[in-house]
Amino acid sequence: ESPRWLLTRDRREEAWATVSRLRGDIRADEGSNICACEEFYQMAQQLRVDAAAWAQGGNKQLFTKPSYWKRIRMGFFIQLQYLVYITSLYQNLQLTGGIPLILGAAYVTVATLSNFFGALILDKVG
Numbered sequence: 001e002s003p004r005w006l007l008t009r010d011r012r013e014e015a016w017a018t019v020s021r022l023r024g025d026i027r028a029d030e031g032s033n034i035c036a037c038e039e040f041y042q043m044a045q046q047l048r049v050d051a052a053a054w055a056q057g058g059n060k061q062l063f064t065k066p067s068y069w070k071r072i073r074m075g076f077f078i079q080l081q082y083l084v085y086i087t088s089l090y091q092n093l094q095l096t097g098g099i100p101l102i103l104g105a106a107y108v109t110v111a112t113l114s115n116f117f118g119a120l121i122l123d124k125v126g
Contacts, residue, residue, distance in 0.1 A: 003040065005125070007047055016040055083108055 003022075006015035016036075023036035053061065062068045086107060090100030 004043055004047070007044055012044075015043075019043075 001014070001018070003015040003018045006012075006018065019036045019040045020033055023033055023039070057064070062072060083104070086104040087100040090103050095103070
């Protein structure tokens with residue numbers, strides 16, 4: 001289980017033990033490993049910030065806050081460029097006929113579904 005997931009479930013001691021073990025320090029106290037301590041603190045702080053942001057509107061902010069909306073548009077157009085050139089990539093691999101178009105469509109479909117479901121379960125599973 002990830003330390004972040006454990007922190008979301010108020011299992012602070014287990015989360016610290018996991019971070020400490022990942023950083024190679026088997027001592028259980030939070031002051032013994034500076035790097036692990038900083039990472040743990042940053043994780044806990046980020047969860048507090050996330051909770052505060054969620055209380056102010058959650059995912060709705062992605063489309064209403066101008067700075068977030070700008071990032072979403074930029075990500076969308078970057079992905080769109082890849083979509084445009086994927087058929088050329090497959091043609092350069094000596095694939096002919098409708099095969100490049102079919103492979104491109106299959107890739108985009110699988111990638112879209114995988115990203116959607118991955119985003120849904122990321123924080124739920126850990």
